[in-house]
Amino acid sequence: MGRLALAAKITHVPSMYLSELPGPHHGCREAAIEGHREIGRRCRALGVDTIVVFDTHWLVNAGYHVNCAPRFAGVYTSNELPHFIKNLAYEYPGNSALGALIAEAACEDGIPARAHDDTSLDLEYGTLVPMRYMNGDGHFRVVSVAGWCNWHRLEDSRRFGASVRRAIEQKYDGTAAIFASGSLSHRFNDNGSPESAIHEISDEFFRQVDMRVLQLWERGDWKTFLRMLPEYAVRCVGEGHMHDTAMLLGALGWDAYDKPVETITPYFASSGTGQINAIFPL
Numbered sequence: 001m002g003r004l005a006l007a008a009k010i011t012h013v014p015s016m017y018l019s020e021l022p023g024p025h026h027g028c029r030e031a032a033i034e035g036h037r038e039i040g041r042r043c044r045a046l047g048v049d050t051i052v053v054f055d056t057h058w059l060v061n062a063g064y065h066v067n068c069a070p071r072f073a074g075v076y077t078s079n080e081l082p083h084f085i086k087n088l089a090y091e092y093p094g095n096s097a098l099g100a101l102i103a104e105a106a107c108e109d110g111i112p113a114r115a116h117d118d119t120s121l122d123l124e125y126g127t128l129v130p131m132r133y134m135n136g137d138g139h140f141r142v143v144s145v146a147g148w149c150n151w152h153r154l155e156d157s158r159r160f161g162a163s164v165r166r167a168i169e170q171k172y173d174g175t176a177a178i179f180a181s182g183s184l185s186h187r188f189n190d191n192g193s194p195e196s197a198i199h200e201i202s203d204e205f206f207r208q209v210d211m212r213v214l215q216l217w218e219r220g221d222w223k224t225f226l227r228m229l230p231e232y233a234v235r236c237v238g239e240g241h242m243h244d245t246a247m248l249l250g251a252l253g254w255d256a257y258d259k260p261v262e263t264i265t266p267y268f269a270s271s272g273t274g275q276i277n278a279i280f281p282l
């Protein structure tokens with residue numbers, strides 16, 4: 001019998017990497033980076049051996065997919081924002097066994113899913129950015145789940161998330177954490193916006209809706225939030241259509257979940273989008 005020790009919604013904005021480098025953006029994302037470090041420290045204290053990331057940068061057009069290669073290593077450049085993340089070297093151990101158990105549990109629960117261990121699939125930056133700050137020493141094994149589900153129902157992602165938890169608690173012999181790696185509102189700034197807009201929201205409407213959502217999160221009103229999630233995902237241009245959030249809340253019991261979040265990095269705007277690091281208490 002395994003244990004789910006920590007759950008969180010996390011940012012992965014590529015300006016965190018720029019923040020490390022000399023230049024005009026040096027230090028600009030220190031709060032988000034420190035938030036990741038803190039979540040990493042908490043995972044270590046809780047004895048987490050494997051981090052499962054619902055990665056909104058892994059696009060899939062059919063099915064649910066788990067990248068559970070035995071080892072991840074490479075030098076990554078973002079094809080979407082190559083001027084933000086380039087030549088990022090990484091190396092992490094994987095967990096093929098847990099990945100297979102997640103797919104097995106999901107299939108048993110009626111959500112067809114595939115685990116890929118013998119694969120040349122690489123990690124996307126929804127996994128690579130947080131792992132850089134939480135897991136720079138490769139302490140945690142990493143499993144990445146496709147969270148940009150283009151033609152999927154949020155209800156199925158809820159059920160997939162519940163299966164992830166069941167796999168961890170009923171099938172796995174170890175301790176895991178799960179992260180929904182994606183933004184709140186996700187409407188980028190228009191092309192050609194000034195460089196200073198890297199710290200601005202693209203439209204005040206999105207910030208105001210995000211603020212209301214965070215009020216609901218901070219008082220644990222998941223019933224209300226989940227009633228608005230489908231429309232929130234559409235109107236606020238949810239990253240990966242917010243399937244990462246549906247998976248996370250599915251793992252936590254959906255509208256039976258009642259705990260307020262613990263904000264680790266307060267809300268901030270990044271390149272037009274709304275971002276946060278928040279732990280969802282178990």
Ligand SMILES: [Fe+2]
Pocket residue numbers: 012013056057126182183239
């Ligand atoms: Fe993203």
